[in-house]
Every structure is written in C-alpha cells, then in structure tokens.
Amino acid sequence: MNMRAFWWIALAFTAMWIWFEWMKFSAPTPVTTDVAAMQMVQPADVPSANFGSLDSAPAVDASVPQVMSAVAQGQRLRVVTDTLDLVIDTMGGDIRDAKMLQHGMPRDRDTPFHLMSDQGPLNYYAQNGLAVAGNANLPAPTHRSVYQAEQTAYHMSGDTLRVPMRWMENGIEVTKTYVFTKGSYLIDVEYEVKNTSDQAWSGSLYSQFVRTAHDPYSSAMMYTYTGPVYFDGHSEDTKYN
DSSP, rough: OHHHHHHHHHHHHHHHHHHHHHHHHSSOOOOOOTTTTTGGOOOOOOOOOOSSTTTOOOOOOOOOOOSOOOOOOOOOEEEEEEEEEEETTTHHHHHHHHEEEEEETTEEEEEEEEBSSSSOOOOOEEEEEEOOOOOSSOOOTTSSOOOOEEEEEEEEEEEEEEEEEEEEEEEEEEEEEEETTTTTTEEEEEEEEEEOOSSSOEEEEEEEEEEEOOTTTSSSSSSOOOSSOOSSSSOOOOEEO
C-alpha cells in the first residue's frame, strides 16, 4: 500500500469519528421513562373559558398530560370514508384512532398509515370540548363528558358524511358533529348548543392533542421534527413545538 492510499484511509476514519462525536454531542438527552407507564396517557385538565379581550387573555398552559395506567373509554364508533378509517369515542367525542387509507406505512406501503391511536406505545389523539367560566351555573361538555350516538358504524356513500353525538345536562343540550368530505382529509367539527333553562349560558371551544414521545421510525443517524404542522394551502408549512 502506498502512502497516498494510507493517508486517504486515515482521513476517512477521522471524518467518520468526527461525525459520530458530533452526533453524540448534538443528540437530545434521553428521558428515562417507566415502560409500563408509557402504555397509556391521562388527558389534560379541562381549561376554563376566558371571556375577556384578546389583549387580556392569559398565557397558554404549557403543562403536558401526565402518564397514567389507562385511557378512559366509552362507546366506540367506526367511521370509514374514502380517505380515512377512524374510531371515535363517545367519551369526549374524541377521535381516538385514525388511519390514512391512501398512504402506506413507511416500511409497509400496503398497510394504511396509522396516524393516531390510544392503544399501545403510540398515544396520539385529538380532544376538544366546550369550556365555561369556573363560577358558571350551567355546565358544558368537555373531553371527559360522555355523548350519546345513534349508531356505531358510519360509511361514506355520498360527497359528505355527518357523524352527530348528543349530550344533555341541566337544560343544556349540545350536538357535536364531525363532518367529512369526499376526497379530503380535512375534518370539520360543529357544535350546536340549545339552552332550555331559564339562565344565560356562555362558553368557548378548546382543542388539544394528547401524545407520548413514541417514535417507531427514529434513527440514531438523523433526528427529525415530531409535532403538528399547519398548512393553509398558500404559504410554507409552519411547525408548532
């Protein structure tokens, strides 16, 4: 072996060593977590409504859901459209499981992409509800309230599909409806509030995600962004940490 070849090999090993050292230096510090406790997640606390001006609105609560031994469940509704295969739980009317039928898993393209779930190591699902002031006399359904549904299975047969659920307490009747459109992944949520009591009612909508840090496709050589991305159809994607 001539000296030129030797120096090229030495340079290659040096570059590789520098790369591995840089990856260890820039890698996030791992968090030690009880594996058994990671199986389920407790929903975040219900926020209180704020009816002041936007300027006087309090800062967003930065607390995260606490790990617990179980996720509360009610009756399960199966919803299938041309793009989505969903499970909605009457506990809060949450979308608890979501598969994208026209997109495959990274390592198995024949299996629909599993976007959301409340089972196993992957806990990632959407919650929303109505919040009232802390001293309010009349209630509102939160992500912990139990809705009633007319059926347990919905299949899209036209251009739109509506999935209504109802909740009633102390003269307040709320109908929460998911609206699906053919060919779209966008899901609209409608709230209809009927007040049959003799008191005034006011509330506000809140939405949140519940998730664990499980990432089955993480790589020791590359760290990617994990979190929601908002796209309005015009500007570039905006990430929210």
